[in-house]
Amino acid sequence: MISYGFPLSSAVPSGRCVLGAVLLFVLGSACQPPSSSVQSHLTGQIIVDSSAGALDAYRDIRLLVVRPDGRRLDTLGHARPGPDGHVQMPISAPERSVYALSLWGRGGREQLASTEYVVAPGDTATLRVRLPLQGEGLRPASPENRALQAYRNAMTMHQRLLTRRLRNAPPSANVQVQNIRLTSSVLWDLRDRYPGTFAAEFAAVESLSLLEGWNDSLVAARAQQIGTASPRYVDAAHIARRAEARLYGHQAALTLLDTLEVRAANARQQAGVQAARIQAFLDSAQVEAALSASQRLRARFPRTSWAEWARRTEYEAARLRPGMTAPNLTLRTLRGDTLSLRSLRGRPVVLEYYRPGLDLYALQRPLRNALYNATRADSVAFISISTEPDTLVNRAFLRNRPLPGRRAIAADGTSDPLVTRYNAVRVPRWVLIDDTGAIVDCYRAGDFPALRQSLAQLLRPEPSADAPLSLP
Template sequence: MKQHYKFGKGIGFLVLVSLLFSACSSDPEPEPGTVIQGIVTVDPELDSTTDYSGIELMIGFSDVQGGISDTLYFARTDTTGAFSGTARTDENGIYPMVVSRNNNQIGIVNLVLAKGDTINLSAVLPSLQESVDIQSVEHNEFQRYERLQRNFSRVVQYINTVGMSRDSVETEIYKWSGLFWDFYEQTDASYAGERSAVTSVSILEGWDNDLMVARSDTLLARYNRLPTDLRVQLTQYYAEEEGLDRSIAFLDQLDGRFETGERQMQIRMEKIELLYDSARTDNAETLLEEFKRTYSDHEAAMQWAENKTYDLATLAPGRAFPEFNFTTTEGETVSNASLEGSAYLLEITRFDNPLYQAQYEQTVVIQQIYSNYGLEIVTIPLATSATALEAFFDERVKLWDVVEPGSFNAEELIEKYNIQQLPTRFLVNDQGTIIKRYAGAEYDTVIQGLQNILTQEQIES
């Protein structure tokens, strides 16, 4: 009988699925910024004055409850609808720009911000999504990359639903990795080129690890750094294949490339996180104290260290997950007690969070596969109205419990679970023990945690 291969254990195909929904951005680069300019007008059937002044365009970092913690770009149109300004970012990547008029949010447009690029944008309100036109070198390159990703996505979907022989899958892996790498070599100076290179390297894991490492070395030589998501993947790869000490040595190697600066600090934070996730809490605490001494004058670093100190005491892997009791949108109670004996993924997010929206299909795939093994999923929505909840699920399938918006104290929840980034998810095993916390794009590694739970359950049974 012919054997077919579908998404299975470990680093296999589901990692490929997770890559399709990655929304990570690259490491910090120095100035200049990104010029954003254009014209936004209003449909004359709604406003015949031809005065288009006061339309506001803003890009900012949101805190976990929806407030703006840092403004990266702000512009206001003149009477003709024209606007111009420069976005200042530490990282190239995809950023949502909010368009408002008369204090009412009209919509959101995602922009590729890359240093030195110029974006020309035009739109007619209120039909922002239908009318918006974006032109820039980086935007056009990223559209090409997205087309390549969509074609790859169709192949992955076919593999998941129909299946292929292992030889056929291997052929597809090499073909698509090559296509992504070719795109990178043609556009290596662009954000899209960097993302394409990361995809090319990432999908090789488990199929050709030597080529994965070789191409990673090429990227390190080209950029003198590794994009964050690829660095995290390689760190985990070395931990799985050669042990935790090898992955620590890998981070030390990267650390040694920078004498000072934000990138070195980020790598040291990742090293502490790695020890924390591996339940080496004593080692993590030692490095954390050293980190505090080194970066005592760095406000953001000290805030991170304070949060991590709390995590080590209360939310570290291996500790019991704190008690909770919520009411779902169906009027049912979900709590530690009701989930006793089941592994579960508890996610805390805002439904208007772009990263959560990008990851949603990945969660659907996870639910469809791992619910067969008893996995439960619970979503806790922050800063969400009943109307926003309804609108979100008008466009998406709802397959798991969602906590009733406003039925809990958001500030207490944020403090209790030390939420610093959205979405944040906790994976808990059937004994109520924390396996791992996933903040933001770290969710791409959740498959490993799920497989560890299944393996442990099989051993115990």
């Protein structure tokens, strides 16, 4: 039990009672005053129907909003309901963001419901709940939180489409593209329905992420409409850089990043845009330029998360370049076998990273399987590692979808050593390793034809144009 340090209400009135309360709950060990710059407000009223019984569950209901700060809790706002059950709670948060909002009873010992809640400057939300809850949950109402609900609805729709694909036979490519276009259009349109809201700005960049690789012209154009107030301005810059590079080449992408860095509103955004520049150099095999840009980023922004990102790219440049010895992996396959990359020397290895349900991978999986079927199992080893740690999701994905070769799951997701050793945070990603254990190259979704050509080259008995290997 966490002690929050303010008095408890003493009783629940008899008859039809009115109480107001909201509690933001997160695991932690203490409460600390916040360093805040965003002011918001929440009013609430919760009606308790005494005829339902179990009134003891609603005694000592409290109103508290906190945020996690490492192992501590920062109190963002707290209040207690008055005699009429109404609550007036000012909230002071360190930044505009989404926080978890929970309703608790029994003096904070029993959670009754929880939801996500946007804290944004000047936003005033209202909460009306009837207890006992009948499955409706908490629905704080304000422009910011209505936008959040609309975003949730759009992503729920998209998730249902993905789930349907996991359970049934794979649909055609046209059906999948239509699903992507539908969801991305709904997400982008939230900017007009809820202008300036946190969730709408977040959803706009999610829309670009879905469209990337399918309609790069639209992605590049829309990315430049993302303002610096967006919580995902840097994500938009990275997405736009890749789209621009595919459309017009490396130099055009660098020019776009120059524009986006000048527009950046703060040091964190500037560091994020510089990180996109590092990746652009790596993608174009300009390793020295990438290392130089990485060192500049780390020196200028040493305390940002992008400094750590830059260290990872330096790791990739130092250990994952073509011609280098592939880092060894020891993994346990889904069949229960233990396998190491080193034990596979003597034949090429296609090391694949993917996430179930990802649209780009769903469309390229048939190409991957055709590549597998065009080779002999004793001539090429295919190893597929899912970066989704949930075994139920993986089981649903693989039930009706062949993925021949050896398969494994990264138990700790993108932080698992199976993933970080090959810097495979973004998927799908393939690494081709030759029969001596040297890296041939690393490939993203749009590079699959190059992977096919490189593997065909490795399998030719002699480097002769007169005897090509026919791969799909």
